[in-house]
Amino acid sequence: MTATTAPPPTSAVDERSAPTGRLTRVLRRPEVGAAVAALAILVFFTVVSEQFLTPSGVGTWLNSASRFGIMAVAVAMLMIGGEFDLSAGAMTGATGLLVGVATTGYGLNVWVSVLLALVVALGIGALNGVLVVRTGLPSFIVTLGTFFVLQGIDLALVKLVYGQVAVQGFAEVPFVDSIRPVFGGSLSVFGASIAVSVLWFLAFTALATFVLLRTRAGNWVFAVGGAQASARATGVPVARTKIGLFMTTAVAGWLVGMISLFQSSTVQSSTGVGDEFIYIICAVVGGCLLTGGFGSAVGAALGALIYGMTRQGVVYAGWDSNWLYAFLGVMLLAAVLVNNWVRTRAERM
């Protein structure tokens, strides 16, 4: 063909564009903004509070970050896939309550209860996914519905069993200590007590990153969120991918529910309610686009780290903890602006 080829159509490289610079390549990564912000916040609180960078301080904010981080990473994947899950927060409470009620209220074996909660979580995730895919309704509405249903059941069920809104006596459940190390344990690292949840957080982030960047499923996640019609046209199983994402989020909700339950030995009916927005904020701060198709698991993990550091940092600094919310709002707006700027820059060059 060398002989017959048409004169190579004038090189398609536009003469106006310079070679991609290293800076642009770095800026193109979704998590860059979050990494810079996380570093700034680490330095800031280290300066204003003596406790912040002590082993016990680090252990505390890492634990806090991990519980939000596991969810944020799952929610980020879902957002990359173009969907939201407002029931994610309530899911952490619902799974914890289910185990608490089943064991203390009905005497079910704790291992069986934990597995039962996983199955229920998978079912709810699948239901969310199927409803969204089948009806074509915005996931915002569908999962808002699931959220309220879960919240209602949480309250009504626990009241029915205990006549009050918190699980009691979970620490006395038989065999509970055989499972506690898996979810609620902690390790001693350099004098700091690091919760097992931090390991779950790291593992989950690593797994999500691997799936997103190096597997076919990950490619599909970006495609269904970025341009659903194109994805369908090239043969990507759109429905399967989205349902899988909702189920992944639900499993993350179960994991965090178990972590909270086994760390504190109690759950309240209101556990997790309101947290769904924090997950979304963490994901957006980590570079996820609200419109889907762009983002990273590492970014969301960094977003959660920012949240965890600030949450504890505000306390260590001796400020009113309500400042946290004002700070979160500012972070969110700043992140959206930075994301937009970075993205237009990355797309234009």
Add this chain to the structure above:
Amino acid sequence: MTSTQGELPPSHTPIIEVTDLGKAYGSVLALRGVTTTVRAGEVTCVLGDNGAGKSTFIKILAGAHQHSEGTYAVDGVPQQMTSPRDALALGIATVFQDLAVVPLMPVWRNFFLGSEPRKGLGPFKVLDVDLMKRTTKDELAAMGIDLRDVDQPIGTLSGGERQCVAIARAVHFGARVLILDEPTAALGVKQSGVVLRYIAAARERGLGVVFITHNPHHAWPVGDRFLLLRRGRSIGDHAKSEITREELVTLMAGGAELDALSHELERDPVTAGSITTELGADPVTSAGRAGD
């Protein structure tokens, strides 16, 4: 690029041969009496205004719709396709106007979207990233596109380059015939030129190309055969040797509009395409809409 089709003489058995092809949607005749051929190494241009039946015609070729009259033969064998998969299996690939790309994803991920090559075992299969990047670069280079970075989001490419990635993708996945649905419609002059060169490159690689356009000035330089549609009917199927550029323009524009058109063309050939559309659209819309 290693395929042997490139060596076949253009006069060989046509890959696609349609005879008196027609399509009725209920009582509406969207397409009637279309006869033409698509040969390896040739470009068959399908010209017509909005509503002339171009869309119906390519949907039949692409397997998305079934014809209700005449025959549609591939390699001499009459076919009754029931889905685009049937057409793809026969090596007939369609590049639609939206190109089926995901703008924010890198070029190499878009290139293999839906058919990603993997390596490894069982549940540990991972994307063969090196192969994907290398193949993308090579396939694009074979089309004469030298991308500086296959990692850039495909949305950062120009409209013409994106068309070409979609074309290269279809070729890589085994297309013998490429159906290009108005690839130059949304493009400026320079970008249209880029796409026309790639159509020529695909032709030189031995592919049959069906090039749908409403612009005779885009069709003329690359076309070997011109099928003209008007109000759902074929008003001519000519080899390049049987028709002149002026006749082609006349047939496309139709009588009265021609004077105004050529007047405009002389002053500014750049906007010829859009003028043709505007002039030709009105008398056609009412009758041929069903075909669009």
